[in-house]
Amino acid sequence: xxxxxxxxxxxxxxxxxxxxxxxxxxxxxxxxxxxxxxxxxxxxxxxxxxxxxxxxxxxxxxxxxxxxxxxxxxxxxxxxxxxxxxxxxxxxxxxxxxxxxxxxxxxxxxxxxxxxxxxxx
Numbered sequence: 248x249x250x251x252x253x254x255x256x257x258x259x260x261x262x263x264x265x266x267x268x269x270x271x272x273x274x275x276x277x278x279x280x281x282x283x284x285x286x287x288x289x290x291x292x293x294x295x296x297x298x299x300x301x302x303x304x305x306x307x308x309x310x311x312x313x314x315x316x317x318x319x320x321x322x323x324x325x326x327x328x329x330x331x332x333x334x335x336x337x338x339x340x341x342x343x344x345x346x347x348x349x350x351x352x353x354x355x356x357x358x359x360x361x362x363x364x365x366x367x368x
Contacts, residue, residue, distance in 0.1 A: 264348040271345045292341055299334035306330055335360040 261269075275293055279285060306327040313320045339357035346353065 264346070264350045267346055267348055268342055268350070268353070271342055274345075275341070292337070292344075296334070296337050296341055299330060299337060302330050303327075303334050332360060332363075 275296065306323065309320075310323060310327060313323065336357065339353055339360055343349075343353050343357060
């Protein structure tokens, strides 16, 4: 799968805006060096995104375990949907802020990540 992503990244299928989004995501994931100067606002935003991403993964694991053990956890669904919403909304807002080429797709994804939980709750 990773190889196919590399092939798509190197090909002419994706645009410059897509390459920019991929580079922003790589920057978000990479480990920062201790002597590297980072804007405190960017650092806080990255910490929030990583924290909500980790919480989302933990909640997915808890949901799978509760389904396997036939335990009903009503509160887990509400917490999961809130955490997923915050994670994706913050991720898309981070991509919008860092992107030099504004993308309508990112604006739509940001809007949908904020509105879908409102519509379905």
